Amino acid sequence: MSTNTIPTALAEIVGDFQAVDERDRLQLLLEFSRALPELPERLKDHPEMLEQVVECQSPLFIAIESEPAPEGTPAQAGPVVRLFFSAPPEAPTTRGFASVLHEGLDGLTAAEILAVPDDMPEELGLTRLVSPLRMRGMSAMLGRIKRKVRGECPLG
Structure with a gap:
């Protein structure tokens, strides 16, 4: 994977995972799970605005919005x-x-998100710790996210 296309914040997270022993990576993932922000009220009350990622083993829903850069x-960076x-x-x-x-x-631009390598999840070093099905979910x-960004946030 080419790290020069990974945005700084994501590269730091990948570095954090790679810096700890393999057995500690699940603990780090658990810490991230506790930090997931709640949905804003405007989305909590409107589940139709969320899209399910059916490839995930557990119910996961996402919403993607854009705002002017x-x-x-x-x-060319997009919104x-x-x-x-x-x-x-x-x-x-x-x-x-x-x-x-x-x-x-x-909070990144569409171009920055689209440049993230598709194999980025593997760089977290979790492939031997979680099931292949869960890795496919990530x-x-x-x-x-990238498909929605391409469709809803066209570049150029």
Whole structure:
């Protein structure tokens, strides 16, 4: 994976996972699961605005919104992307993956998100600790975000 296309915040998270012993990575993922922000009220009351990521073993829903990029941002970078996730507390792996993506990608431009390598979830070093199905779920989350960004936040 080319780390020069990973946004700074996400690269720091990947570095945090790689810096701890393999057995401690699940604990770190659990810490991320506790940090997943709640949905804003406008989304809590409107589940139809959320989209289920059916590839995830546990129920995970996302909403993606865009807002104009700050002054001085190149037009080709596209709008700023806001990410919102909903996952049950009894699904800490799913919540942890969602929280990693939220912390690493929320508030970035469409171009920055689209540049994230598809294999980024594997860089967390969890492939031997969680089931392949759960790893596919995190890859599906990233893929869904990128598809939505391509469709709803066209570049250029």
